[in-house]
Amino acid sequence: MQISSRFTIAVHMLAALALFEDDRRVTSDFLAGSIQVNPVVVRRLLLMLKGAELVSVARGRNGSRLARNPSEITLYDVYRATALLEDGKLFHFHERPNPACPAGRTIHAALDGKLFDVQQAMEEKLREIRLSDIVTDMKAAMKKAQP
Template sequence: MKQISSRFSIAVHILSLIAVSSKDCTGDYIAGSVNTNPVIIRRIMGMLKKAGLVDIRPGVGGASLLKDRDQITLLDVYRAVEVIEDGQLFNFHDEPNPECPVGRNIEAALRAEMKEAQSAMEQRLAQVNLSQLAAQFV
């Protein structure tokens, strides 16, 4: 079963760590907290920087938030790390049998339901900001 990329949870972890940390959040420090390779952290940090959520100081300077914690929603993070391809959370299987009544109609029957489910999820993510989440870590 294909899952949504872990980039989202890693990105939220990174931003939460920056939000609550009293020390410089270097790539190595963040990688230690996430328990993953620093290369993955750098890649995701680049996405967060491109989205205008973090500032990255070269060398041992670390990273900082570019917006207040209450101005960064989980939806912002979700969009920043491009969790889904082509704006479609759900994919359809390739080439169902057009001779079968289910095969030729399944995509049309499910498309509206899937779009509504994605919209509901995105609305929920928009309701939670980094400040609310970070409050659970201190």
């Protein structure tokens, strides 16, 4: 199981906004070209990010902008905006293990707390990483790649 690509696509979008919004209009078509996805995917994610107050979206070809400074946006913010978690849980446990089986009867007691701890640790780490960190690393990689 993987976390949906919505998360990494959204981080890519936000980083592109931070990198380019002062130099050009950053439209959904521009973002789609950078990510190499259909513009509809970008538009849907923009709506999610707008709902989380991470971006402002102008109609038509005016483009999008960050609603906050990159240092004020954490990867946790992006995760919460895009994850679509059931009941806030990252791991969806199969609903009805067989109670007549010793494994089925005890799996929840053995695993649920551990999965909760894993999710908590991941979310705490996401809270530590800011969009500005990602943008700084991207700028360093771009500079390094220059001839």
